[in-house]
Amino acid sequence: MTRAIIITGTDTGIGKTVFAAGLAGALGGHYWKPVQAGVEEGTDSEIVARLSGLPRERILTEAYRLATPASPHLAARLDGVEIDAARLALPQVDGPLIVEGAGGMLVPLTESLLYADLMARWQAPVIICARTSLGTINHSLLTVEALRSRGLTIAGIAFIGDKHEENERIIPKLANIPSLGRLPLLARLDAKTLSTAMRQNIDLAAVRAAL
Ligand SMILES: Nc1ncnc2c1ncn2[C@@H]1O[C@H](COP(=O)(O)OP(=O)(O)OP(=O)(O)O)[C@@H](O)[C@H]1O
Ligand SMILES: [Mg+2]
DSSP states (O other): OEEEEEEEEESSSSSSSHHHHHHHHHHEEEEEEEEOOOOOOOHHHHHHHHHHHHOOGGBOOSSSSSSSOOOOOHHHHOOOOOOOOOGSSSOOOSEEEEEEEHHHHHBBBBSSHHHHHHHHTTOOEEEEESSSSSHHHHHHHHHHHHHTTTOOOOOEEESSSSHHHHHHHHHHHHHHEEEEEEEESSSOHHHHHHHHHHHHHHOOOHHHHHH
């Protein structure tokens, strides 16, 4: 059976793809972005191919590649595509599979299916990526509640951004989840700097244990 870990975020643009690339590289795993909405400006899979240091075949093909950078339910409608949850089953691979959602977890894939519902079908542990700055307490705790209400296991929260001691302390405490550390914003972002930053800042042993 595939040992998957789901990377979700408290919002779009949080740094999920960068974190997922670093994690896939550090674990020597595979990466999968099931639904890519917006392809012209480059895709998350292309970024992961560049930043993970993994061979191209470890980056699995998306189930859906939609043209418009919008919520998947809208991007699909604009493309005249109907997203079929049956096509979104976890692919079977050897070794860890890092799966990246779209935006936050209550993003709709169809008129009646939220990303969170799909995650509940997958039944894999989830890592929440959260910014460190103002607003993150509310967004992070809401995300935790939504995951818990669907019976999902939270492997931990990974902060991304500048150090904020209080937010990094209070969120794991209030939510009763482990902190996996904080990935700083890297002035130079490439496979080498990301790999070093992941090793230095993220509790990879805790992630491995959750798989
Ligand atoms: N640790 C980091 N250091 C430097 N830049 C970063 C870091 N994390 C993210 N970024 C930058 O922030 C932007 C958003 O990051 P990213 O694409 O990973 O977000 P996302 O949460 O995956 O977004 P989406 O919801 O669109 O998938 C990108 O330009 C990325 O290069
Ligand atoms: Mg992304």
